[in-house]
Amino acid sequence: MFGALDSLPSLPLAPYPTPVEELSGLHAALGGPRLLVKRDDAIAFGAGGNKVRKLRLVAADARRHGADTLITCGGVQSNHARATAATAAKLGFRCVLIANGNKPERPTGNALLARLFGAEVRYVATRADRAPAMDAAAAELRRAGRVPYVIPLGASTPLGACGFVQAIAELGQQIEPPDVIIHATSSGGTQAGLVAGCALAEWPTRVVGISADEPSAAMQRDIREILTGLGPLLGFPPGRFADAAIEVDDRFVGGGYGIPTPESEEALEMAARRDAVILDPTYTAKAMAALIAAIRRREVPDRETVLFWHTGGQTGLFA
Template sequence: MFENYPKANLAFLPTPLEKIERFSSEVGDINIYMKRDDNTGLAMGGNKARKLEFLMGDAKSKGADTILTTGGPQSNHARMTAAAARRLGMEPILVLKGREPAVRQGNLLLDDLLGADVRFVDTKDYGEIHGKMGKIASQLESRGRKPYIIPLGGSTPLGALGYVEAFLEIMNQADEMGINVDYIVNAVGSGGTHAGLLVGAYLSGKDVEIVGISVDAEKGVFQNDIARIATECSRLLNNDREFKPEDIIVFDEYVGEGYGIVNNETVEAITLMARTEGIILGPVYTGKAMSGLIDLIKKGYFKQGSNVVFIHTGGTPALFDKLVK
């Protein structure tokens, strides 16, 4: 299915799928399984490794020697892109949104350790940052370099192929465990993971509901983005399925005060997971998404006794910036 798209070998796959029984019993009458994509192995792990396998494979096939990408100051994607670039002998340039902090910790500390060229743009508009990356790329080209730009979160149709593969991987593991998956829940920050899961569910014919929990924008924005990415990703696989915004399930009630701003519910979810399962969630994505999952269970969104897979997309390095001062 994916043979037309070159891949870089970056991730330890398959990642485990495990039932988190003690946590499940604490939060309600459903069975929660966790897909451990925090264990993909690239620079402390995370979901971006799956996307980067396809994106960096494309970059390598085009002879790129410099990789540019963007994100927030504590971007997991930026950290992992820098690591992928280093593994493949390329130079990473990270153009991050916001002001440069006085102290670098968490993901930023790892960016420095990886030797990334980190630049900050004090703006709230990623469109402006992508324009800035384009100018940097042009400057590099004028000096004979071969830059390759990876958009925010690696959430392109090509990057989303990583989560088409992940969906199929989950289904194989579920079959081996003798369970039927009813729902897959994921944190939504740029939409590529959700889009890939949707395409995987469609192509496999599995009746699995993909539920997104926004950690940033209001749901209408993500519904449009995810529908577009999923439609274009499907076309890469020679399928003309058109995904519509109204078909995309995203909850935006759990964003709180905004992206990367930790609230009490997020801390409580992180703490409960740590104390029942010994699993560490991140404060920006997985902790906030898990707080949303807990609330949806309380509200009766999921069928009693159903099997829910939560994608642990990583992000734990940000704990050392967001929760420790």
């Protein structure tokens, strides 16, 4: 069903499956459809989250290439950078992180953890400076006789996205296909993998990504591109997912990346108080705000099941 998925080298990093639980408190408060949560926030590795699923495959590829250093990038509080630093620590790579933003006087949240995991952090001024800085770091390491492996933003490569095809295979062992999966989307790898996984499993499930920053059209383009590369990795033609719907909702970004909105603040508080689920201000609280709004607007029939894919990031609360 999933093509060559099982033959892709993959390092477990953590035990799976992650739990699927009822959001019974939110359901009691909101009514409407059945609400489930897939707890990737509870991945028992390096503070968890969606990036661990991608890094299982990407780190295995780095090892296959004989790499000794992982290089990646993100904001100062990047969950992906922190998860990469953890992966490097566990698997014996060195790690260089290119962070856009100012060097914090006293690191907190993900920045604190990345340092604790032993990563070297280099700061650049803007997002646009990140990719050239990664290339420069790789060239510098090569000159020094090292073997760097550059992981693009969010590990949102076709290979990284296969981690979420694995995740759909995992979910299929736990529950019947939900009617809707709703999750935070940003660099697109999570959504590409979920869309591909649902298509290959022949699920009727709608996958709805709630943008943390980019406009819908740009996100859809990025996700389509990842899907084009993903097909051949699993032994399918590049156009295998050309007809798959890519739904991205950018109405919950508000003032921008990482800036809370009244709706995201309400969602953060409701999830904590009703179900003791901890969200983060940048990604998951905005995705939960979208779920709450959809239920209040009665956009999802009561007979349906909505699964909130918790992509982690709780460390962002302590930034």
